[in-house]
Amino acid sequence: MFDLLEKYTPKMGRGGGGNGGGGGMGNACYIYTDVTPTPGLTNNPDVTYNLGIDMSIPLTMDDGNTINMWGFTGSGGGMMGGSGTFPSPAMRMREGDIVHTNLSVNMMWAHTVHHHGIEPEYHSDGVGHISFDVLGDTYTYQWRPSQAGTYFYHCHTNTVLHAEMGMYGALIVDPPEGAGTLYSGGPTYDxxxxxxxxxxxxxxxxxxxxxxxxxxxxxxxxxxxxxxxxxxxxxxxxxxxxxxxxxxxxxxxxxxxxxxxxxxxxxxxxxxxxxxxxxxxxxxxxxxxxxxxxxxxxxxxxxxxxxxxxxxxxxxxxxxxxxxxxxxxxxxxxxxxxxxxxx
Ligand SMILES: [Cu+2]
Missing domain, CATH: 2.60.40.420 (Cupredoxins -  blue copper proteins)
Incomplete structure (x- = not known):
């Protein structure tokens, strides 16, 4: 058991080593960054999502005020973010697909991806405090949805704040029949x-x-x-x-x-x-x-x-x-x- 009161200085992910200083990283506590590759990672996922981070998404309200939102970018790519939307882009796959969510985060802040309602093993669960956060690294969450339906994914770092800031998107699991059928053997829709x-x-x-x-x-x-x-x-x-x-x-x-x-x-x-x-x-x-x-x-x-x-x-x-x-x-x-x- 680690001491829950221990103050932990975020360190760089694998390949980095040492305690990260890093501009803008602040002096966060309870941030545990990933240091090991994803166990059991397959080279042949059925579906891959490459997510980046955007901490500057302007959302203009009906009264003309603009509120800053945070979110995931769907184009992956840049560790520096940009091109994010609120909500974050939807993910969609079929039941039984092996999915990779590659999350790239720069050294400025920590984030995770938690696929809410999906049940992967803990290295891919993306619950920051229980497994680890991603900071200055790209991490692959490997998971496989087993039941069709509507889910969502969200960041689980400093969750109360990061979810409020808009770090979530819809996650749709279609049955093997594909979109248009709600679940295998279930009703269809138009x-x-x-x-x-x-x-x-x-x-x-x-x-x-x-x-x-x-x-x-x-x-x-x-x-x-x-x-x-x-x-x-x-x-x-x-x-x-x-x-x-x-x-x-x-x-x-x-x-x-x-x-x-x-x-x-x-x-x-x-x-x-x-x-x-x-x-x-x-x-x-x-x-x-x-x-x-x-x-x-x-x-x-x-x-x-x-x-x-x-x-x-x-x-x-x-x-x-x-x-x-x-x-x-x-x-x-x-x-x-x-x-x-x-x-
Ligand atoms: Cu976050």
Whole structure:
């Protein structure tokens, strides 16, 4: 057992050696960097994602204010980051694929990739404090999803801050049949919508990456959100994920699959504006019996796969509203909106 109170100076990853000084690295505590190659690494993954880091992603809100977000870049490449989006780019693969997530991080800060809901061995779990952080290095997370459904990935270094800063993206596992079937032997769908709902406390968004890691009180126990976003958009518009627009359109007789991710810290309640949906998968696990709902309550990190099958007479536009609810007081702090149009 290592001493949890031990203060650890971040050091360079493999090949580096020694205690890193390194500009901008600050004086972080509880940062344990990777020093060994990934065990059991195959040379033939089915899918590879190369992620970099961008600590300067401007997100312009409806009121004209710009909030700084952090995220992963999908183009991999540069250790210096750049070209990041909020949310980070979606990952998508089939059940049973062997996936490599190569994360490159410069010497300025530490980050990880945790594939939330996937169960790899611990070297690839990306939980900073339990395994290690990536700093000044490229690390390969090797993993293999075993159940189709909606997941997400996020950074797990100084997690409370880094997740709030936007370091996450959707992770979609298709069955062996591919997109269009929810899970093997399960329902098919014609159209997809991605609803990733989050709240933002802009007062957190000027903190350094290692804020609070040495025990100082930087206010991370107080989340007072002043912005509310769905799939990276304040109000309504197009997704920042290079995925179909979040305002979905579906024809009578077609099936719309909504992939809902509660990416905030406060609980949420999503309401379907009069439409009835059927939950088939919750948190990447197929329900024994599908459940019909007109709204869903969700807590941090939960995901739901919900299919809508509009019938003759359902034509019209339905507003999909998600309330963000204070976890102690029950007060509705804010609401995001998108829509489903049935024609
Ligand atoms: Cu991070």
């Amino acid at each position: 159209v997809e919508a991605f609803w990733v709902v989050d709240e933002i406390d802009s007062s957190w968004h000027t903190l350094p990456w290692d804020a609070g890691t040495c025990g100082g009180d930087v206010g991370l126990n107080e989340l007072n959100p002043d912005y509310f976003v769905i799939t990276g958009v304040d109000g309504s518009g197009n997704s920042a994920m290079n995925l179909p627009p979040i305002s979905a359109t579906v024809q009578v007789g077609q099936k719309l699959l909504a992939r809902y991710i509660c990416a905030g810290y406060h609980p949420q309640k999503i309401r379907f504006g009069g439409l009835t949906g059927t939950i088939h998968i919750s948190d990447g696990r197929v329900l024994p019996k599908p459940v019909q709902v007109t709204d869903v309550r969700a807590c941090s990190g939960e995901r739901y796969d919900i299919i809508f099958e509009p019938q003759e007479g359902d034509e019209g536009t339905y507003t999909i509203e998600t309330d963000i609810i204070h976890w102690v007081t029950g007060e509705v702090l804010g609401t995001t909106r998108t829509s489903i149009t049935v024609f």
